[in-house]
Amino acid sequence: MSSILTPNIVSLLITTAFNVLLAFFILSKNRKSPVNRIFSFLALGVALWSFTNIATQIVKTVHQGILWSQISYLSTLIIAVSFFLFSIIFPEEEKMSKSRFFIPVIIAAIVTSVLLFIPKFVIETVTLSPWKIMTNRGAYLYTASFVGMLLFSFGNILRKYRQLKGEQKAQIKFVLIGTLATATIGIFFNLLLPIFFNYYGLVWFGPNAGLVMVGFIAYAVIRHHLFDIKVIATEIFSILISLSALIDALLSQTPTEFTLKFLLFSAISLFSILLIRGVLKEVKTREQLAALTEKLQKANDDLQKLDKAKSEFISIASHQLRTPLSVIKGFVSMLIEGSYGKIPDKGKEILSKIGASSDRLNRLIDDLLDLSRMEGGQMKYEWNFINLAELAGSVVDELQPQADKKGINFKWLNQAPEKMFVRADKEKLRQVVMNLIDNAIKYTSKGFVEVKLVKTPENQARLSVKDSGVGMDQEEMNLIFGKFVRGKKTPRLWTEGVGLGLYVARKILEEHKGSVWAESEGEDKGSTFFMEIPVY
Structure with a gap:
């Protein structure tokens, strides 16, 4: 087969590179996160699917064609299993073992993967020109296994879409749209047409449609802040532009054209590096500000709790002080009036000072109680x-x-x-x-x-x-x-x-x-x- 870079192969190369870079980038952000791991595995599955479609277009022997076809079928199983696991853990990072379908799906995936490589069980043979895969009865088992995994996955996604609310529901919606679109395109062009109608002219379309799924999931991630959204978007954009410029240079017809386009590729790459550095710096600054804001908010919350506790203490203490002060004032008044016998003038003067001090303390208590009521929103007016x-x-x-x-x-x-x-x-x-x-x-x-x-x-x-x-x-x-x-x-x-x-x-x-x-x-x-x- 021809080794010239055709539009089909170029598009598949871009899809492969995009998914590989995205997978490793997201994994590098948080290697311990199950969501990051499964998403990266899913993206690598799409990359492998794209690459095997390139390989099947340039193989030289039937044996090579059969091997790459088997790997291509395996890659779609990887995608199906990854999507199933993703549907379990996303967006709340639930334990995969909680799903009652976890073990059956994993067993089905392992069995189907082994059956793929049994000679002539799933793939009978291939023809190189025109490219075709002749399948055997095992292909129906493979199709049932693949479609079953997708159905379980969509069942999980739909259940979560009905149960979740707000931001998480929006995340699920984008995942649902992207995967439904990709599954529909992939099943039609890579399963129905080849297996049931023996038509392989558009099999390259399925892997490219994988970009739709990855794109929508990435949008859910980007739009709702699951990963470092601005950095991801900038790096993906820069890589795609640079990759396009490089492929354009490789397709040059003359040395002069190649030189000019390679210089353009170099300039774009340099600009991309500077752009990514700038975005990384901005994101780091924003993360630091966000962390500082969170600390300030926590400190403010703690201060409000302390202020509330202080107000409650003032209120309780003031109420407890009011009663003995009233008793003191009452007895002082009775002593001055002679209710308990005659009091010398010097004694009356001292008692008057006690009464005046009680009045001042009562006014202070009134102020404290008013303060407590004001801060508690309980001040009443007639x-x-x-x-x-x-x-x-x-x-x-x-x-x-x-x-x-x-x-x-x-x-x-x-x-x-x-x-x-x-x-x-x-x-x-x-x-x-x-x-x-x-x-x-x-x-x-x-x-x-x-x-x-x-x-x-x-x-x-x-x-x-x-x-x-x-x-x-x-x-x-x-x-x-x-x-x-x-x-x-x-x-x-x-x-x-x-x-x-x-x-x-x-x-x-x-x-x-x-x-x-x-x-x-x-x-x-x-x-x-x-x-x-x-x-x-």
Whole structure:
């Protein structure tokens, strides 16, 4: 037979090279993965099928023709067995031994492979020109074995397609389409036409159709990230282009044409190497970023768990503290009132300090409980329309003795309309106002504290609390409303705070569609805290 590179042989060479390269590349990515191993075995089976079809077109003797035909039949069995194993383990890497058809299929494959090489059992003889294979009755057994393996394989694939969902179902769909197309083409051109119609003119078409199966499975792999998709796609593309250029050069008619085309092949190969290196570098960088992102995500999850545990601890501890504090406050009040006998003035003074400390601790517990509820999404509000001037005035009256005791000039300037209502939770809004005014008094040693309420042109109720206290720099103003944040000088003036009051106030006002902020000209120049809430 002619040894000239015909289009049929060129196409089969490309198919062979493509599958061999793909098989070894995927195997090199993860030698321990069953999916990688079986897929590589499947691709090598297609490569062997293609190569044996080349061999049958260039053999010189009948003996060689029979041998290569037997190997060709064996290669299709390798494909069938590989596809069967692939259908078991893909995409979840299940154990092959779990399938009840595993042992029967393997036994059938071994028996059929042995029968193939028994003289004249499956293949009677061959003719070289025109190429034909004369089969015997054993060919029907071979066909039944081959088709049976395919049916078992498609049964596995269809079952998984019905059971799986999402990404895995999409993977199975592409495998199903590719293998069905290849099986249909292969059975028609390489089994039905040769065995039943004695026509061998298109047997080369089946191995080339193997590219459809490998291509669709590779697409499932590439599309859904089972292997290193970008590298695979780039290397396959580069290899195919380079191989095409080389074959084109080998088919040259003159030395000049060969030289030019070989130079083109060299240039394409060099470009392909540079391209693959670039892609490998990019993929490596992305893998490192992905690994770092995964670590950061895990760290974030751990922090969230710790934060949740902290909130739960705060909630439990706060509830446990509230009861004894209430008891202490109750007994202190009864002692001061003389319920247990007359108490000296010095004793009453001490008891009053105990009561005041209990009140402060109760407010701290309230802040901690509010923080816990906010972070747990369990904060509840009872919405009503309230007069903000009356609420602020009552807070001023309550804190007046505290200001008088420190000798501070305490002013209340109500410049709001007589009836200015806001929609709010009365107790929580009172907590905010109390916090702002109480802080101003606590952190002002001398001078004044001025509380003013106005209505802005934007229809907002604005409450400002101005003091002549410790003041703040710009950095403190940016941080003061954070969680567990205190000013630089405040610990020296007031050691009992934990930096929660302003944070809770900000969160409460945000739920009221309001805002809070601070202004100061600097340290020791006083501060002004503002809160705004919509007027209704």
